[in-house]
Amino acid sequence: MALEKLGAVFNQISYPLQYTPRKFVFHPDSNITYIIETDHNSYTDDVKNTHKRQMAEKMIASALGGTSEDMVLAKESAAAFLSENLPEAIFGAPKAGPGMWASLLRCFKPLDGSTCQIIRFPQNEAAHALTFVKFNNHPAEQFLVVALVKDLILNPRSCSGGCLKTYRIWNNGERLEFLHETPVDDFPAALCAFQGRLLVGVGNRLRIYDLGKKKLLKKCENKHIPTLINGIYSVGSRIIVTDVQESVHWVRYRPRSDSQLVIFADDTNPRWIVHLAVLDASTVAVSDKFGNVTILRLPPNVIDDIEDDPSGNRALWDRGFLGGASQKCDKATLIPGGSEGIVYSTISGSIGMLVPFASRDAYDFFQHLELHMRAEGLSLVGREHVHYRSQHYPVRNVIDGDLCEIFNSLEGSKQRSIAEEMDKTPSDIAKRLEDIRTRFAF
Structure with missing residues (x-):
């Protein structure tokens, strides 16, 4: 993406999806996108149709014991109810309640907006991660692994387990063939391909899996991540793991x-x-x-x-x-x-x-400009700049570029006063601000 100037209008096309898109990956050759869509407080299509049929049966059962006209009217009403499909984008979807999840996997062509294949998951199986893997024991084939959690309750967090569903990729990415399912005993929130194997974060445990005939085979495990693994990254032989509340861990x-x-x-x-x-x-x-x-x-x-x-x-x-x-x-x-x-x-x-910053001189210049801008007290709500920027951790070795950019909107007298204290002219400061902006962004 190239930005010629700030505020430029981009050409965009929106394609509606059934549920909220959570994560996606691109096929390395065809650029087909694999999207996992997951919604909380939602029913799957199968459950919606089942509930609809049950409601129609209750409508007919309520007419039992009545006249024949009542029965005919009830059957007609039930048939009309079953044939009616109200668009959820306008009328909304039925609310399933906490702990109810609907999820699917979509193979999507972004160039023309067409969907190659949709794989729907059962009720309360929520997809949270996916990745491509080339296993060492099948180097000529590509596999897509999707991590799902079952019966997830958000607060307090609990689940009845999860599973890893493995798919073989065919037709240059246009079709997925289900291979097998591997059960896990906790929330599988992160996946990553690593040296021809699969890294999986299952709750607070980091595991390595290899491909087997009937399921993925666990090779080793680390149980010392504190809370919940929500991200796994590999750089050479190093593995970087993020915890949902205990920062980053480097693993070998x-x-x-x-x-x-x-x-x-x-x-x-x-x-x-x-x-x-x-x-x-x-x-x-x-x-x-x-x-x-x-x-x-x-x-x-x-x-x-x-x-x-x-x-x-x-x-x-x-x-x-x-x-x-x-x-x-x-x-x-x-x-x-x-x-x-x-x-x-x-x-x-x-x-x-x-x-x-490219030099120490540039860092010193913007540090002094930031100090002068802080002294102006420009906050509309009266916040003290350093305290606000350091409310969680002390701000360190970072210059607030947004604050420095306000220099151009100050009155001429204030610009000249700040420039004189820095032994510069207002045009010099404006030029330095423009230079660092055009060198990186726009």
Whole structure:
């Protein structure tokens, strides 16, 4: 996606789906999209039709004992009720109640908006993760694995187990063939392909599975993740695991010794992680539910092959506050030939970018500009800037670009006053703001 200027109108086409899309992956060759759709408080189509038939039978049963005219009228009413299909987009869907889930898997062609195949899951089986895998024992075939949780209650969180459904991919991604189902005893919230095998987060346990004839075969397991694994990422031989409320853990797989998954580093602070973006083998960017973005980096002397020490090695590089709960973050380049940055989106609809400074001089300049802008007290609701940005964790090594951009909207006298204190002119400051903006975004 290239942005020539801020506020440009994009050409977009919306395709309606039956349930809320949760996650998707692209076929590497055909670009067919596999989407898992899941809704809470919902019935599946089969359950809706069953309830509809039951209601029609009750209508006929209520006329028993009456006149023949009453029976004929009841049958006509029941037939009309069964044949009537009110569009749920207009009239709404029936509410199933807490703990009721409806879910499906859709094979979708994004270029023309057509659906190749829909696989519907039974009532109360909710799909939460999916991934492509090429297993070592079947290198010529591609498989799609979908993780489902059964009878999930959100608060307090509980479930009756889950399963991993494995599908073989045919016709260049247009058709899925069900292979087998593997039951698990807890919430399977994360999947990741790893060295020809499958990494699965089952509750607070990290497991490696291989492909078997009747189900996936568990090879090893780590039980030391604190709460619930909600994300798994692999970089070479390193595995990065995010916990729903205990931040990030670095794991090393030892295949040659005793097939162990060993945690060799973790974060010192609890963070309710929403998404993680891998920057390199030792550095990640994470966003949490409270609107913070954090860059975590392993120290340079960290050793992967350490003993299984629960304390591990840990390091925090910097952190900042986004002003809204972040939903996604990823490393990207927004303009052709531009520099890379971390693009994030928030639950309130904002899209922002975290960019690295090229020199110490640039960092010092924007740090001084931020200090002067803080002193202006520009908050409409009277918030003190540092306290607000540090309400969850102290803000560190991050400059608030939004605050610096307000310099251009200040009165001329205030601009000149700030520029004089920085030994600059207002045009110099405006030029520096424009330069860093055009180098990364627009």
